[in-house]
Amino acid sequence: MISTATSAFINVQGLCKSFGGQVLYQDFDLTLPEGKVISVFGPNGCGKSTLINMMSGLIPIDQGQITVADKPLRRSRIGYVFQNYRDTLFPWMSAFDNIAYPLKVKGMAEKNRHQRVDQLLATFDITLDLRRYPYQFSGGQQQLIAILRAVVADPEVLFLDEPFSALDFEMTLYIREKLQQVHMESNLTTVVVSHDLEDAVYLADQILLLSKRPTHVVEKVQFELPRPRTPDTVSHPEFVRTKGHCLDIFRQEMRQ
Amino acid sequence: MNQKKRQPSPSQNPLAIASKWVPWADKLLPLLGVVILLSFWEIAATSNWVNPVLLPTPVATIAELVIVTFRPENGLFLDFFTTLWRTLLSFAIGAILGVPLGIILGSNERVYRSFEFLIDFFRSTPASALIPMFLLFLGTSDWNKVVIPAFAGFLVIIFNSAYGVMNARQSRILAARVMGASHWDIFKDVLFWESLPQIFIGLRTGISISLVIVIVAEMFIGTDLGLGKRIFETQQILNVKDMYASILTTGVLGYCLNMIFRFVEKQIVHWSGR
Ligand SMILES: Nc1ncnc2c1ncn2[C@@H]1O[C@H](COP(=O)(O)OP(=O)(O)O)[C@@H](O)[C@H]1O
Ligand SMILES: [Mg+2]
Numbered sequence: 001m002i003s004t005a006t007s008a009f010i011n012v013q014g015l016c017k018s019f020g021g022q023v024l025y026q027d028f029d030l031t032l033p034e035g036k037v038i039s040v041f042g043p044n045g046c047g048k049s050t051l052i053n054m055m056s057g058l059i060p061i062d063q064g065q066i067t068v069a070d071k072p073l074r075r076s077r078i079g080y081v082f083q084n085y086r087d088t089l090f091p092w093m094s095a096f097d098n099i100a101y102p103l104k105v106k107g108m109a110e111k112n113r114h115q116r117v118d119q120l121l122a123t124f125d126i127t128l129d130l131r132r133y134p135y136q137f138s139g140g141q142q143q144l145i146a147i148l149r150a151v152v153a154d155p156e157v158l159f160l161d162e163p164f165s166a167l168d169f170e171m172t173l174y175i176r177e178k179l180q181q182v183h184m185e186s187n188l189t190t191v192v193v194s195h196d197l198e199d200a201v202y203l204a205d206q207i208l209l210l211s212k213r214p215t216h217v218v219e220k221v222q223f224e225l226p227r228p229r230t231p232d233t234v235s236h237p238e239f240v241r242t243k244g245h246c247l248d249i250f251r252q253e254m255r256q
Numbered sequence: 257m258n259q260k261k262r263q264p265s266p267s268q269n270p271l272a273i274a275s276k277w278v279p280w281a282d283k284l285l286p287l288l289g290v291v292i293l294l295s296f297w298e299i300a301a302t303s304n305w306v307n308p309v310l311l312p313t314p315v316a317t318i319a320e321l322v323i324v325t326f327r328p329e330n331g332l333f334l335d336f337f338t339t340l341w342r343t344l345l346s347f348a349i350g351a352i353l354g355v356p357l358g359i360i361l362g363s364n365e366r367v368y369r370s371f372e373f374l375i376d377f378f379r380s381t382p383a384s385a386l387i388p389m390f391l392l393f394l395g396t397s398d399w400n401k402v403v404i405p406a407f408a409g410f411l412v413i414i415f416n417s418a419y420g421v422m423n424a425r426q427s428r429i430l431a432a433r434v435m436g437a438s439h440w441d442i443f444k445d446v447l448f449w450e451s452l453p454q455i456f457i458g459l460r461t462g463i464s465i466s467l468v469i470v471i472v473a474e475m476f477i478g479t480d481l482g483l484g485k486r487i488f489e490t491q492q493i494l495n496v497k498d499m500y501a502s503i504l505t506t507g508v509l510g511y512c513l514n515m516i517f518r519f520v521e522k523q524i525v526h527w528s529g530r
């Protein structure tokens with residue numbers, strides 16, 4: 001049941017990227033469907049972060065072309081959640097000003113910003129005192145603030161780089177649920193890098209397995225259990241099978 | 257075999273003992289050094305180790321301090337406020353010029369490279385060495401006692417501001433860029449704040465240096481009022497009690513400026529270290 005019906009929403013063609021003569025990507029092609037969650041999984045240092053950084057326009061590419069919704073990158077609306085919320089939230093602004101910042105730089109009036117943020121909080125049943133500063137929240141709450149900031153301005157794609165890596169287990173489960181909720185509410189196209197296969201499969205419609213460098217796509221694995229997925233999902237036979245399959249491929253790839 | 261259960265008792269931890277015995281005494285610890293110094297001073301002054309003419313007792317010095325401070329004629333408070341005024345004025349000049357110029361310098365790698373050596377050189381040159389040169393141009397006018405300290409403060413402030421901007425971490429700037437912030441947005445909402453802790457280091461150093469140079473300038477360059485001038489003159493006429501009182505006052509001034517600055521800094525750069 002490979003969903004070839006969905007047209008290519010994110011389109012990467014002939015992508016080349018090297019760092020100091022070390023080739024990372026060479027003639028790399030990739031298409032990703034609209035409205036799905038894609039998990040990116042692969043060996044350490046294979047270029048997962050670099051890939052989503054290029055797809056979000058954060059770092060330049062050497063050659064090739066990347067489009068989102070048939071538009072060049074600089075005209076697309078991108079939401080990005082960084083690996084480390086500590087280094088990317090603005091500690092000099094209140095949590096509210098952090099979340100509303102993308103609206104502010106777009107020139108939205110203060111009153112509308114408040115409305116939009118309140119609406120967002122209501123949608124995801126979040127009760128946080130947003131007058132406080134980011135450092136006054138727990139790690140999980142800060143990551144939640146970072147996610148709200150990334151989705152507040154109604155992006156076309158949401159990228160997340162290892163959003164759970166700085167969180168403890170409990171918070172990981174919580175944020176994972178919130179991300180699922182975000183996706184179910186908005187059907188937002190989401191690309192999430194994870195080094196934890198369980199998180200990767202749990203969130204995904206499609207798992208993108210990458211090789212060692214020079215990096216290519218080893219396989220796109222579909223995972224189509226309906227949402228909402230619950231903690232019981234991880235013992236569902238389909239989940240276990242998919243995770244096992246991804247692990248097999250990963251092991252094979254590492255042996256080469 | 258001794259099978260007694262080992263329980264961590266408070267007495268095994270030296271820190272625990274201290275906090276159990278004297279929980280209130282910890283608060284007084286900062287005073288301990290002061291008490292020791294004053295005792296040494298008292299002993300030195302009363303035991304003839306030091307010529308009593310050169311070293312009055314602490315009590316006599318503080319008594320003198322109280323007396324001369326509010327004396328209507330040649331009162332210490334006039335010198336105090338003159339020095340304070342010069343320090344604040346020169347610091348303000350240094351900061352008003354140094355912070356914006358430093359930020360401009362730091363925002364542009366090429367501009368910074370062109371001035372880096374110059375700033376580093378003058379920053380490493382003791383500002384007191386420049387006093388005679390300034391004297392040539394400005395004479396012994398009262399301006400000198402402000403311009404020289406302002407220059408000295410300006411150098412550390414511009415250096416630290418430029419450094420703060422140049423070494424701002426990139427992660428938050430990238431975050432702002434991906435959210436669609438313009439160059440100006442990034443500058444005023446991110447880069448400026450990101451470099452603020454370093455700017456404050458420059459400002460704090462700048463005000464200390466300004467005070468030092470004000471005092472030195474007051475000693476070197478003729479003036480009617482000022483703590484530097486008072487310390488120098490009382491020493492010349494061997495009015496040692498007044499000299500020590502003036503030195504103490506200078507110390508108190510420097511200390512208070514530092515404390516006030518730290519307080520303000522903590523209010524503004526509230527996120528620092530968190
Ligand atoms: N700015 C950079 N300069 C030099 N090398 C880099 C840079 N960014 C990433 N790399 C290299 O590219 C490779 C892929 O990095 P990255 O995308 O962070 O991997 P991943 O996220 O998959 O662990 C690594 O070997 C890394 O050393
Ligand atoms: Mg990475």
